[in-house]
Every structure is written in C-alpha cells, then in structure tokens.
Amino acid sequence: AAKANDRESCVDYIGPDGSGHYVKMVHNGIEYSDMQLISETYFLLKNVLSMSNKELENTFDNWNKGELNSYLISITKEIFKKKDGSGKYLIDLILDHADNKGTGKWISKSALDLEEPLSLITESVFSRYISALKEQRVYASTVLSGPEINKLSLNKKDFIEKLRKALYLGKIISYAQGFSQLKSASKKYKWNLSYGKIAKIFRAGCIIRAKFLQKITDAYVEKNDIVNLLLTPYFKNIANEYQNSLRSVVSYAVINGIPIPTFSAAIAYYDSYRTA
Numbered sequence: 001a002a003k004a005n006d007r008e009s010c011v012d013y014i015g016p017d018g019s020g021h022y023v024k025m026v027h028n029g030i031e032y033s034d035m036q037l038i039s040e041t042y043f044l045l046k047n048v049l050s051m052s053n054k055e056l057e058n059t060f061d062n063w064n065k066g067e068l069n070s071y072l073i074s075i076t077k078e079i080f081k082k083k084d085g086s087g088k089y090l091i092d093l094i095l096d097h098a099d100n101k102g103t104g105k106w107i108s109k110s111a112l113d114l115e116e117p118l119s120l121i122t123e124s125v126f127s128r129y130i131s132a133l134k135e136q137r138v139y140a141s142t143v144l145s146g147p148e149i150n151k152l153s154l155n156k157k158d159f160i161e162k163l164r165k166a167l168y169l170g171k172i173i174s175y176a177q178g179f180s181q182l183k184s185a186s187k188k189y190k191w192n193l194s195y196g197k198i199a200k201i202f203r204a205g206c207i208i209r210a211k212f213l214q215k216i217t218d219a220y221v222e223k224n225d226i227v228n229l230l231l232t233p234y235f236k237n238i239a240n241e242y243q244n245s246l247r248s249v250v251s252y253a254v255i256n257g258i259p260i261p262t263f264s265a266a267i268a269y270y271d272s273y274r275t276a
Helices: 019-047 053-063 071-079 103-114 119-131 134-143 156-189 195-201 213-222 233-255 261-273
Strands: none
Touching: 019 053, 019 071, 019 103, 019 119, 019 156, 019 261, 053 071, 053 156, 103 119, 103 156, 119 156, 119 261, 156 195, 156 233, 156 261, 195 213, 213 233, 233 261
8 A cells, every 4th residue: 555654554444335435536526626726726827927837837846845735736846847749838738628537526416415515626527517618618708708817916926825825725625525525424324434544544645645634634533523624723723814815816816807616616615604
C-alpha cells in the first residue's frame, strides 16, 4: 500500500457491504470539486491578471509549499510547463470540453437520496456538462451580453493572495460536505464508519491527497461524531479568517461576468449554514 510521510500504510478496513466502494465514490466526488476549484482559480489568474504560464507555474509552486500542499496542486504546476512538439504550451491548445466517468453523478444522486446539500461537488458535475455544450457556448457568446472585465481596480499581489485563501476555504467546504455525506450514509446503512481513518488513508496513493487531511484526521481522532468539519476548532478558525477573501473573489467574478460555479457554491453554502 501507499505510504504517508510518516511511513504509515494508507490501507484500512472501511466497513461492511458496499461501504468501501461508497467511500471511494465520495473520494472521487471531492476530486471533481478540487479540480473545478483549481480550474476556476486558473481561469481568474489567466484571464484577469493575464499571467503567463511561467508565472502560473511559480504561483502554484509557492502555494504547494504551504497550506494548499497537495497532489493536484503539484501536478497542476507541472501542467503549466508542458509543451508540445512545436514548442507551444500544451494547456493553451486543449479544448475546454470535459467528459466524466460517472462517479460525480453517482455521489450527487446519493446526496439527493440522503438529503445532503452537496453543492460544490454537484456544481462541478454541472460544470463538466456545460463545458460539453461547446457549440452552444460559442454561439451564445455572440448573442448574450455581459460586462467588460475591469482589471484596473485590482492589486495583483493582493488578488493572488485572496485567491489562495479562497481556494483553500473552498476545498475545506467541499471536504466538509463530503464527510457530512459519509456520516449520513453511515447512519442510514449502519456502516459505523471511522472518518479519521478514512482521512488517513486519503493521505497517499490517491488523487485528493492533501496536507490538510491530517487536520481532518486529528479532528476525528478527538471526536468521531463531528456534525460538520466547519465547526471544529482548526477549520472554524480558517473559515472565519478566510471567508472575506472568498467573498471578495466571488463578488469580483460575478460583477465582471466570470463563471465561478464552485466558488459561488462555497460562499452560498457557508452563508446558508451560518444563518440562524
């Protein structure tokens, strides 16, 4: 089995019936939202700040040394370097049309059955669907109007840092939703899942492996029946500190006509959840 940084093997017994498959499905759903959040971040950096691929590579490299340290951030950094045979950057040649294998759709269907507000992952699935409407989008761009992007009001360094915080909080909210759904499924199907162990085995050998999974493990080791990760000390503090950055990024994007479905879903969930 894959080994985490502490050399612990990332393998465990999940539970009875199809619980192992279900946990893997939730992993893949979180992966969908992780990738969508990263792509929205990329879109903003590229189209608002007009960053070169070299600048993007350096930014993601710096982010990977901090809170955002994860497999997906590290491979995204490498993607920005990649060139084709003629020396052109590969990322600038790829069609903006994403397919899917179905696991995102499965978890969203299950969320509806369990009455779980799994908004970030579901928006990520919808984003893939709308990306596939390439011909319609090209035509719509000629007949539907929107605002011109106002780049003058931005401080580049400040905006990059706000985006970093927004991305981290967006990821946290997505994981909180995913683990909340695991809790509902565990209760319904009597699986008695150990969420700390699940976060532990996600630390290596899978796609969502991220530094802050250890924080999730620590939270569940302290209390396995957490209602929502956003209510635990570490994640509560991050949310309270970073919510203004998320709010600022979403506000700017909406006012300037830039689509950011998962970032928008993140702040909508956050504000709905904290409304008494």
